[in-house]
Amino acid sequence: MESLLDTLGLSQSVQLLSLSPPGWGGNLLRGLANSLQIALGAFGFGLLIGLFGAYGKLYGGPILRDLLAIYTTVIRAVPELVLILILYYVGSDLINQASVAMGYGRVEISGVVAGIWVLGVVQGAYSTEVLRGAIQAIPPGQLEAARAFGMPPLMTLRRVTIPAMMSFATPGLANLWLIATKDTALLAIVGFSELTLETRQAAGSTRAYFTFFLAAGALYLIVTLFSGAIFARIEKWARRGQPSLKEGNR
Amino acid sequence: MAIVVENLHKSFGALEVLKGVSLSARKGDVVAIIGGSGSGKSTMLRCINFLETPSSGKIVVAGEEIAMRADGSPADRRQIERIRTRLGMVFQAFNLWTHRTLLENVIEVPVYVLKTPRAEAIARARVLLDRVGLADKADTFPAFLSGGQQQRAAIARALAVDPSVMLFDEPTSALDPELVGEVLTVIRDLAAEGRTMLLVTHEMKFAREVANHVVYLFEGQIEEQGPPDQLFGAPKSARLKQFLQTVG
Numbered sequence: 001m002e003s004l005l006d007t008l009g010l011s012q013s014v015q016l017l018s019l020s021p022p023g024w025g026g027n028l029l030r031g032l033a034n035s036l037q038i039a040l041g042a043f044g045f046g047l048l049i050g051l052f053g054a055y056g057k058l059y060g061g062p063i064l065r066d067l068l069a070i071y072t073t074v075i076r077a078v079p080e081l082v083l084i085l086i087l088y089y090v091g092s093d094l095i096n097q098a099s100v101a102m103g104y105g106r107v108e109i110s111g112v113v114a115g116i117w118v119l120g121v122v123q124g125a126y127s128t129e130v131l132r133g134a135i136q137a138i139p140p141g142q143l144e145a146a147r148a149f150g151m152p153p154l155m156t157l158r159r160v161t162i163p164a165m166m167s168f169a170t171p172g173l174a175n176l177w178l179i180a181t182k183d184t185a186l187l188a189i190v191g192f193s194e195l196t197l198e199t200r201q202a203a204g205s206t207r208a209y210f211t212f213f214l215a216a217g218a219l220y221l222i223v224t225l226f227s228g229a230i231f232a233r234i235e236k237w238a239r240r241g242q243p244s245l246k247e248g249n250r
Numbered sequence: 251m252a253i254v255v256e257n258l259h260k261s262f263g264a265l266e267v268l269k270g271v272s273l274s275a276r277k278g279d280v281v282a283i284i285g286g287s288g289s290g291k292s293t294m295l296r297c298i299n300f301l302e303t304p305s306s307g308k309i310v311v312a313g314e315e316i317a318m319r320a321d322g323s324p325a326d327r328r329q330i331e332r333i334r335t336r337l338g339m340v341f342q343a344f345n346l347w348t349h350r351t352l353l354e355n356v357i358e359v360p361v362y363v364l365k366t367p368r369a370e371a372i373a374r375a376r377v378l379l380d381r382v383g384l385a386d387k388a389d390t391f392p393a394f395l396s397g398g399q400q401q402r403a404a405i406a407r408a409l410a411v412d413p414s415v416m417l418f419d420e421p422t423s424a425l426d427p428e429l430v431g432e433v434l435t436v437i438r439d440l441a442a443e444g445r446t447m448l449l450v451t452h453e454m455k456f457a458r459e460v461a462n463h464v465v466y467l468f469e470g471q472i473e474e475q476g477p478p479d480q481l482f483g484a485p486k487s488a489r490l491k492q493f494l495q496t497v498g
Binding site (some may be wrong): 019141142144145146150151152155159160163164166169170238240242 | 254299327331334338339344345346348349351362393394407410411446
């Protein structure tokens with residue numbers, strides 16, 4: 001094994017990527033864990049905003065609808081990198097000002113919370129549109145049936161609207177999740193040690209740029225492949241009860 | 251009185267669809283509502299459970315008057331929700347929940363809205379599905395069934411709440427002709443067992459056979475009403491005569 005690695009000239013790369021120091025593999029995995037934590041949190045927070053946003057846009061009053069239109073337009077118009085800088089610094093500044101005003105002094109803002117808040121606000125705008133489209137795609141008769149049998153609005157949301165829209169929303173949400181995993185890399189700019197920043201540090205310290213960025217790329221790819229498998233299962237579940245679109249296949 | 255509708259008005263913008271309709275049904279009555287397209291018969295039925303908001307009027311279900319605001323919308327959401335569970339509705343387009351199997355469709359309202367114990371609801375749902383001839387399809391999703399089967403399942407869903415009144419909104423209009431019979435058979439059985447029903451329909455022969463009272467609507471008003479033999483056998487109104495001739 002070792003002689004094989006030697007002949008291929010890879011033994012040095014293996015050493016660099018080993019999980020314990022002096023290898024940097026552990027740092028990369030910690031970075032990946034941070035990235036996934038933020039991506040999950042932001043995706044979930046975004047879904048929550050999206051559900052409220054979609055409901056507000058579909059059923060809200062004129063003022064709420066206008067506010068939501070401004071939110072989705074602005075967020076989707078401004079480059080994410082710029083948004084992250086704005087939301088991160090404005091957000092932490094506002095919290096600090098509020099904290100000082102209340103006499104607590106400056107507070108240290110956790111990178112994870114800040115990352116989830118920043119990316120969640122961005123994801124929320126896209127989620128709003130994905131979920132709005134999915135809710136509109138539900139055959140109106142299904143919601144009418146819920147109403148006709150006396151289902152209260154929140155129960156209708158939980159028992160009819162959400163399950164019925166899932167099949168329409170899943171492909172769009174899978175996209176959003178993958179974007180969330182990769183957008184975490186943008187948080188490197190505010191100094192959050194997610195996978196990309198850890199990789200840059202490892203590469204910078206060892207000058208082995210190719211090795212580390214290739215390794216990081218492989219990690220992002222693995223996340224994508226796993227996500228694909230999970231979303232395929234979710235979609236299969238969400239589409240239960242719908243005939244396959246393939247010919248001669250029920 | 252199972253249902254009393256008094257002086258019901260409904261406008262969509264400038265278009266007045268119902269111009270003061272009154273009608274009542276005693277327990278066990280089967281009232282058929284007939285009329286041409288655009289006569290307001292579906293709108294009238296949908297106003298009874300407030301799927302359409304009436305413009306004005308009075309609706310009493312099983313002795314309880316539905317509280318209305320000045321604009322006709324229900325004043326008390328809980329009251330209208332409670333009354334809706336007493337009105338089993340069957341739609342023209344079935345409107346089964348496509349992400350649930352037939353059994354899940356039938357137990358949905360008893361379990362989640364009426365809080366019936368699940369095991370009890372399932373046992374009852376199986377009896378109802380058996381009754382409409384779908385016992386072997388309990389675990390099938392609606393999309394894999396014919397229209398007639400879906401409509402029979404929808405009737406089982408409406409029966410699952412043991413409604414005081416059943417509302418049928420053109421239950422056979424979306425069906426292929428050869429599937430109409432199986433649905434009518436189920437409705438006929440329900441009439442025979444004394445279910446109170448309001449039935450909006452295009453099936454004149456069927457209306458004559460099962461109804462004990464027929465209402466003919468023309469342009470949002472009741473043009474003529476009475477026992478089926480009188481209405482179909484000796485119509486007084488010229489419009490009704492002409493309508494019966496066109497529908498054959």
